[in-house]
Amino acid sequence: MADDLFKALADPTRRTILDELAEKSGQTLFEICSRLSMKHQLGISRQAVSQHLAVLEAAGLVETRREGRYKFHDLNTAPLRHITERWLERGAPGPEESTP
Amino acid sequence: MADDLFKALADPTRRTILDELAEKSGQTLFEICSRLSMKHQLGISRQAVSQHLAVLEAAGLVETRREGRYKFHDLNTAPLRHITERWLERGAPGPEESTP
DNA sequence: TTGATAGGCAAGTGAACACTTGCCTATCCT
DNA sequence: AGGATAGGCAAGTGTTCACTTGCCTATCAA
Numbered sequence: 001m002a003d004d005l006f007k008a009l010a011d012p013t014r015r016t017i018l019d020e021l022a023e024k025s026g027q028t029l030f031e032i033c034s035r036l037s038m039k040h041q042l043g044i045s046r047q048a049v050s051q052h053l054a055v056l057e058a059a060g061l062v063e064t065r066r067e068g069r070y071k072f073h074d075l076n077t078a079p080l081r082h083i084t085e086r087w088l089e090r091g092a093p094g095p096e097e098s099t100p
Numbered sequence: 101m102a103d104d105l106f107k108a109l110a111d112p113t114r115r116t117i118l119d120e121l122a123e124k125s126g127q128t129l130f131e132i133c134s135r136l137s138m139k140h141q142l143g144i145s146r147q148a149v150s151q152h153l154a155v156l157e158a159a160g161l162v163e164t165r166r167e168g169r170y171k172f173h174d175l176n177t178a179p180l181r182h183i184t185e186r187w188l189e190r191g192a193p194g195p196e197e198s199t200p
Numbered sequence: 201t202t203g204a205t206a207g208g209c210a211a212g213t214g215a216a217c218a219c220t221t222g223c224c225t226a227t228c229c230t
Numbered sequence: 231a232g233g234a235t236a237g238g239c240a241a242g243t244g245t246t247c248a249c250t251t252g253c254c255t256a257t258c259a260a
Contacts, residue, residue, distance in 0.1 A: 003112055006110050009109070030207075044249080069258065085181070145221090148238085170227090
């Protein structure tokens with residue numbers, strides 16, 4: 001749960017993808033690829049970006065919708081809103097993992 | 101900068117250490133070790149915890165002070181406060197990496 | 201139908217990471 | 231002094247992770 005979220009945020013390329021989706025919502029895979037290449041000089045393959053998007057989607061940060069042969073990606077910032085309160089708020093921290 | 105912070109938060113054991121330091125500030129290495137073992141059933145070596153603390157310190161999340169043979173660890177939540185605003189605030193995302 | 205476009209699946213590779221083991225230094229107490 | 235306590239350094243190991251390569255499916259336009 002929180003694990004997927006923090007792991008998704010751990011990679012700089014994924015954070016840049018979130019930046020791009022925050023700037024323009026509803027981008028396709030190819031659109032994101034071009035932007036990473038053009039604006040950020042990231043020489044990265046389409047499959048790599050696709051895998052990053054899968055990680056972001058598993059974390060709930062990206063939602064997708066299919067229309068014909070296009071798949072649009074939208075940013076969902078909801079999971080981000082309260083992830084730090086765990087340490088910012090004084091009180092019970094609340095354990096995360098029970099069985100390692 | 102932000103890279104160290106997100107990488108530090110990516111590990112569940114490190115997040116648990118932050119939980120413990122949020123609950124009780126100024127703990128020593130051995131104190132943190134016992135708590136991880138007792139409260140969280142984490143069978144982890146002292147050196148592993150020490151390495152985690154080094155990562156957290158590099159991220160600015162933990163600050164240390166030496167007193168004699170004791171080294172006390174304090175939580176610093178300052179780096180956590182604005183890490184999500186980058187995507188929550190509408191506006192310029194601001195690039196992170198310029199030269200990979 | 202043919203070709204082009206948009207995307208998916210899966211195996212393989214190299215590097216980063218979490219963790220251990222073994223030994224060493226420093227401080228305190230008796 | 232000598233043992234005990236608190237911590238540090240460094241090499242080694244196994245796993246995870248980011249990324250590539252190669253091939254395959256689906257939709258649309260001519």
